[in-house]
């Protein structure tokens with residue numbers, strides 16, 4: 679039996695360099711090698727809290743888009759609803775983690791790369807953005823974190839124990855399975871999408887990867 683190559687697989691192969699750039703950034707390598715500068719980690723924590731706050735309305739908009747098409751068999755609405763509900767716990771986790779590291783969340787000013795990424799998320803909440811495009815963005819955003827942090831948990835990694843919980847939040851098998859579910863939803867949508875929607879979705883996928891690289895750079899300026 680010949681396995682058919684899905685659209686996400688095609689894109690991951692075609693854009694391999696950028697994908698690897700977003701999932702194997704020097705910031706992630708520094709965590710994995712145990713060389714992370716704690717001030718860089720704290721910067722990331724504060725900035726990511728701001729990002730996640732902007733991520734909530736984005737995920738809610740994906741849910742709305744899925745809900746409208748929920749007559750279609752298996753369009754992923756339950757998986758996305760699970761994603762919305764997990765964000766409640768995630769926001770609490772950021773608050774707890776910030777207090778553990780002495781990061782004052784109310785004082786955090788979003789940096790330029792973060793602001794631009796959050797504006798991009800907001801633009802994707804528009805009703806003019808099709809579900810196919812939005813679900814591809816959602817899958818890509820989650821998958822970059824999954825692949826990045828899973829790398830810090832591999833057997834030969836030297837991740838500092840105090841950062842393991844952070845890495846497990848996105849690098850765990852459970853989060854990996856969630857990302858696979860999102861990927862299947864995205865591929866199913868892409869199978870039935872117009873050429874125009876596919877073109878837009880691919881461009882959006884690339885934009886996500888670029889924003890993710892900039893986000894890592896922000897914490898770990900080009901080293």
Ligand SMILES: Cc1ncc(CNC=O)c(N)n1
Pocket residue numbers: 726729730733768819820822823890893
């Ligand atoms: C910049 C960025 N990208 C992806 C994620 C993971 N999704 C939700 O937590 C994240 N927290 N931050």
